[in-house]
Amino acid sequence: MLTFARGRRLRTGLSATALAAAALGGLLQPAQAADGPGPADGGPRHDKSLQQQLDRLVAQDDGPPGVIAVLTREDRTQVYTAGVGDTATGRPPRPDDHMRIASIAKAFSGAVALRLVDQGRLSLDDTIGEHLPEQPAAWHAVTLRQLLQHTSGLPDFSASPRFLEILGADPHHVFDSRRLLDFVAGEPLLFQPGSLYEYSNSDNIAVALMAEAVTGRRYEDLLRDLVYRPLDLRRTSLPVGFRLPRPYLHGYDVLPPAEPEDISEVVGVSGIWASGGIVSTPTELGAFIRAYGGPALLSEKTRKEQLTFRAGDSSEPAGPGTNAAGLAIFQYTTRCGVLYGHSGNFPGYTQLAATTPDGTRSLTFSINTQTSKSNKPALLARLRTVQEDFACALLKGH
Known part of the structure; x- marks a missing residue:
């Protein structure tokens, strides 16, 4: 997760003093709703109260210009939208729009690693020292399990002053993604591995x-062969630069009373790579989370390890309900039941993808501005309330 802190303006014109790691009015169009099979053929009814929740979210002064929520129940899909996916044209968000999925990319790296565990190529007890001996000796005892569950103690490279200085001077700077850990190679572990939870992009x-x-093999090729192809994800990718494939959901910096500023392509993703650089669509993100959070992608043995949760450890930003951390996945215990998923935020975007444990139902919820516990916490609190209402609709709907 990358967060823009407010302050002086970068050369791009974006309000920011730094890109710091931790986890990014009159233009609104009438609310939209696009359903799959409707009530006449047995499909789910469009819920007016859910639509009103979205309408109120985008009507907030510091709220997103647009929002899209996609609920899938087996072969039936409902799409709820409010506001706009592009303030220049006024068009609504669409389920096939490309968008930055932010830290949900961590679930993709989890999928790669856990599929390699299934193949016997990796073990959850394998260490950094065994496979990455060039990394600092102090890190060598850290295990794959601890990396996936954010209990490694690795310092977060994206909070490094040098990293932030480079990115602040040139948000399009092309980093060597495989050398990102060099920014914190001289720092000690934050704590004894396995003893605490600390969400870190370095993991x-x-x-x-x-x-x-x-x-x-290159990580990008592993994503293709172990995740994209088996799940038929044709519009999901890990780019190097700052451009987004067309069409895309535009992301905005919202700082009233100024007009929302389009920052969709302000930041290159080579500096976040496997921790947050993936681009996907609401439709494909739902397909991924149903497979990864459900039983389709991993063996029963590996999935049992994946779903061993640490109570109280939250995704960044926190998802709906009470959070607990598994291996590159989180458990969201809502008032209506349990979902598995992941969240994320990046300049211009805040994301949630969640599924029922059986993998038959999913919710993706995307807004085109950034919120986190350190950036617009009141908006995040409102967002989590709306997300829980949508989670309940998913869990209770037929």
Whole structure:
């Protein structure tokens, strides 16, 4: 997760003093709703109260210009939208729009690693020292399990002053993604591995590097062969630069009373890579989370390890209900039941993808501005309330 802190303006014109790691009115069009099979043929009814929740979210002064929520129940899909996916044209968000999925990319690196565990290429007890001996000796005892569950103690490279200085001077700077950990190579572990939980972008960089080390293949190729192709994800990718494939959901910096500023392509993703650089669509993100959070992608043995949760440890930003951390996945215990998923935020975007444990139902919820516990916490609180209402609709609907 990358967060823009407010302050002086970058050369791009974006309000920011730094890109710091931790986890990014009159233009609104009438609310939209696009359903799959309707009530006449047995499909779910459009819920007016859910639509009103979205309408109120985008009507807030600091709220997103647009929002899209996609609920899938087996072969039936409902799409709820409010506001706009592009303030210049006024068009609504669409389920096939490309968008930055932010830290949900960590679930993809988890999928790669856990599929390699299923293949016997990796073990959850394998260490950084075994596969990445060039990394600092102090890190060598950290295991794959600890990386996937954010209990490694690795310092977060994206909070490094040098990293932030480079990115602040040139948000399009092309980093060597495989050398991102160099920014914190001189720092000690934050705590004894396994003793505490600390969400860190460094963890999933190390996961991807371990996957490359044991296979001799590029992480991007592993994503293609182990995740995209088996799930038929044709519009999901891990780009290097700052451009988004067309069409895309535009992301905005919202700082009233100024007009929302389009920052969709302000930041290059080479500096976040396996921790947050993936681009997907609401439709494909739903297909992924149903497979990864459900039983379709992993063996029963590996899935049992994946779903061993640490109570109280939250995704970033926190998802609906009470959060608990598994291996590159979170448990969201809502008032209506349990979902498995992941969240994320990046400049211009805040994301949630969640599924029922059986993998038959999913919710993706995307807004085109950034919120987190350190950036617009009141908006995040409102967002989590709306997300829980949608989660209840997913869990209770037929």
